[in-house]
Amino acid sequence: MLVTLDEGSKLEEKILASWVGIVLYIVLVTYVGIKYYTRIKSVSDFVVAGRTLGFWITWGTILATWFCSGTSLGGAQMTYLFGLRGVVMDPIASALAVIFFGLFFATKLRRLRYITVSDFFRYRYGPEMEIASAIVQILGYIGWIGGLLLAYSVVFQILLGFGVETGLYLATLITIFYTTLGGMFAVALLDYIRVLIFWIAMWVGLYYAFAYIGGTSILFEKLQADAFSILPGKNYEYLGYVGLFGILYYVASWINQPLGSIACQDLVQRGLSAKDEKTSSRAAIAAGVSYWIIGLTGGALYGLIARVMFPSLDKPEMAMPMVVLQSAPAWAFALFTVGLLATIMSSADSAALIPSSLFVRNILPYIKQVSEDRAVRIMRVTVVVGTLGALWIALYLPHIYFLTQMAWYMMMFVQTIPFIMGIYWKKANKIGAIAQAVFNIVMWIALGSYFYGQTGDVWAAFYMPGPIIMPLGLIVFIITSLLTQQISPPKELKELPA
Numbered sequence: 006m007l008v009t010l011d012e013g014s015k016l017e018e019k020i021l022a023s024w025v026g027i028v029l030y031i032v033l034v035t036y037v038g039i040k041y042y043t044r045i046k047s048v049s050d051f052v053v054a055g056r057t058l059g060f061w062i063t064w065g066t067i068l069a070t071w072f073c074s075g076t077s078l079g080g081a082q083m084t085y086l087f088g089l090r091g092v093v094m095d096p097i098a099s100a101l102a103v104i105f106f107g108l109f110f111a112t113k114l115r116r117l118r119y120i121t122v123s124d125f126f127r128y129r130y131g132p133e134m135e136i137a138s139a140i141v142q143i144l145g146y147i148g149w150i151g152g153l154l155l156a157y158s159v160v161f162q163i164l165l166g167f168g169v170e171t172g173l174y175l176a177t178l179i180t181i182f183y184t185t186l187g188g189m190f191a192v193a194l195l196d197y198i199r200v201l202i203f204w205i206a207m208w209v210g211l212y213y214a215f216a217y218i219g220g221t222s223i224l225f226e227k228l229q230a231d232a233f234s235i236l237p238g239k240n241y242e243y244l245g246y247v248g249l250f251g252i253l254y255y256v257a258s259w260i261n262q263p264l265g266s267i268a269c270q271d272l273v274q275r276g277l278s279a280k281d282e283k284t285s286s287r288a289a290i291a292a293g294v295s296y297w298i299i300g301l302t303g304g305a306l307y308g309l310i311a312r313v314m315f316p317s318l319d320k321p322e323m324a325m326p327m328v329v330l331q332s333a334p335a336w337a338f339a340l341f342t343v344g345l346l347a348t349i350m351s352s353a354d355s356a357a358l359i360p361s362s363l364f365v366r367n368i369l370p371y372i373k374q375v376s377e378d379r380a381v382r383i384m385r386v387t388v389v390v391g392t393l394g395a396l397w398i399a400l401y402l403p404h405i406y407f408l409t410q411m412a413w414y415m416m417m418f419v420q421t422i423p424f425i426m427g428i429y430w431k432k433a434n435k436i437g438a439i440a441q442a443v444f445n446i447v448m449w450i451a452l453g454s455y456f457y458g459q460t461g462d463v464w465a466a467f468y469m470p471g472p473i474i475m476p477l478g479l480i481v482f483i484i485t486s487l488l489t490q491q492i493s494p495p496k497e498l499k500e501l502p503a
Contacts, residue, residue: 022339030202030343031179034195034350056118056278063279063288065197068295070271071103072096072203072303073153073352076296077345080304081325085311085318087244088232094258096300097235100293102266107289110267111276113428115285118501122273123367126420128499129427130435132371137442138420139367142270143360143391145413150180150395153353157346158399170400177396180353181389195354199347200299206344207303209337210329214310217332227313250460253469261471265417268424270359357395361387414467418445418474422482427498430486436493437486445478 058066076096083091119125123142127135154176161172215221237243241251243258266272272289279285304325311324314331318324329341361384369375375383422445423438449470457466486495 022335023342026339026343027346030347033198034179035182056115057280058275058278058284059280060284060288060291062197063275063284064292064295065200066278067103067272067275067289067292068299069196069200069348070275070352070355071099071292071296072200072299072348073156076300077203077304077307077348078156078322078325080300081308081311081328082322084232084305084308085321085324086308088228088309089235089305090237090243091308092301092305093235093255094262096296096304098259099262099266100296100300102263103272103289103293103296105263106267106272106276107286107291107293110273110428111279111285111289112282114273114276115279115282116500117498119277121363121366122268122270122420122424123363124501125273125424125427125498126438127367129433129496130423130438131496134420134423134435134438134442135367136371139363141415141419143363145416146270146356146359147391147395148398150353150356150392151398153349153356154180154395154399156349157353173396173399176349176353177392180350180357181392195350199344199350202340202347203303203344204299206337206340207299210333210341211302211306211310213333213337214307214314214328218310218313223313224309228309232309232312244465246460246465250456250465250469253472254465256472257468257470260475261414261417261468264421264471264475265413268420269413269416270363271355274355274359274362357388357392360391361385414449414471415446417471418442418449418478422475422478426479426482432486432490432495433482434486434489434493434495436489437482440485441478441482444481445474448474448477 080092080096114125117125117128119128121139123135123138126138154173157176158169158172161175218224231238237251237255240247241249241255243251243255246254276285276289279288307325307328308321311318311321311328314328315324318327326341326345329338333341364387365380365384369380369383419442422441423433426433427438449467452470452473453467455466456469457463460466
């Protein structure tokens with residue numbers, strides 16, 4: 006039977022405390038944005054904070070960017086529905102992208118002193134791959150912003166009583182304001198603060214939740230052992246699919262996120278913002294390990310607790326806030342609300358910064374050459390335009406958020422193999438990169454259509470082909486590159502001046 010929530014004055018007290026906390030947090034965000042406005046003198050300042058970030062700020066901004074509403078609210082929802090195997094995709098596998106980046110890519114990219122990941126594709130493969138990389142990422146990140154604005158709205162609706170549109174408008178204004186003012190300087194510092202706020206809020210919430218249900222041992226008493234397994238179930242069952250489909254879905258959950266994210270601008274940008282190569286590498290590795298910890302405790306564990314507290318929850322996506330709302334006092338609930346909004350904001354500002362960075366740095370120069378001062382102004386304008394575009398998606402086409410998830414896989418199919426091979430294989434060339442991108446996209450559409458016909462599930466159909474396509478795409482890339490060395494000589498990576 007569903008546990009009833011506190012009513013009347015106690016609930017009103019929690020809502021009021023949450024309002025106070027949010028107002029104080031917005032004041033802090035405003036102060037940081039204004040403070041760093043005058044420090045933005047160049048594109049490098051706006052996009053990679055002048056490459057000045059130390060270990061702790063770099064660690065914090067990577068971790069905060071990776072940890073978003075999908076990890077917290079989504080992680081709790083997935084463990085409520087499927088147990089720990091529901092979070093194999095995120096955070097268990099997705100943390101590998103950050104760790105792999107720190108181990109194998111951060112040092113090399115930071116040494117090259119690029120500003121965007123699309124710079125890598127320009128110097129290694131030429132303008133065709135640079136523009137393709139920029140376009141698929143711009144599309145993906147604008148859609149991601151729309152999804153994050155919707156996450157804002159959900160929190161405002163449930164916790165603060167806002168309507169959908171009011172929550173979306175407020176979230177948009179906040180995101181535009183401090184991202185436009187302070188650029189990466191403000192984003193990075195606020196990300197670090199957000200990590201600390203949510204980490205404290207998470208542990209406080211868990212303390213009261215476990216006290217409410219009677220301790221950690223209750224989880225093992227009330228839940229079946231299968232809830233704690235990350236392996237496929239009987240007959241290779243995974244998230245409702247069995248046999249070959251279950252295996253493909255499971256393997257895809259382990260590889261799609263690490264491969265798809267390792268060459269994306271949000272991660273690369275933070276590695277490039279570090280003050281030196283060692284800082285970039287070590288901060289990324291530490292952030293990946295920390296992500297496992299905060300993702301499993303600050304999202305997944307709440308879903309297991311919700312199974313005990315609310316066995317028949319109608320809206321599993323609200324499992325996490327329902328646990329805290331039910332068990333914590335007003336001040337702890339206010340801290341949790343601020344922490345939850347902070348995690349959403351940490352991803353929203355990063356996503357808002359990226360389309361403008363890629364447009365001005367990697368597309369605009371082919372249209373018109375502009376000065377550094379004017380480039381910064383254009384970036385600020387395009388932050389506003391991109392975020393307003395995301396607001397339009399969130400208001401009128403929320404189903405498009407599903408399509409933006411497809412954009413992430415398009416990033417993987419277009420740029421992951423050329424990115425990895427471009428760093429570690431000297432014979433990688435432009436024709437090989439283009440050939441594998443075309444092959445991967447065509448195969449993705451064909452296999453996705455086939456799997457959709459078999460399953461009727463669009464998400465699963467376009468997610469499952471990854472383990473099949475990526476090895477074949479690698480073969481196409483290698484063979485094509487080897488056969489076209491004479492007509493398309495490989496380019497060496499160019500190190501930019503300090």
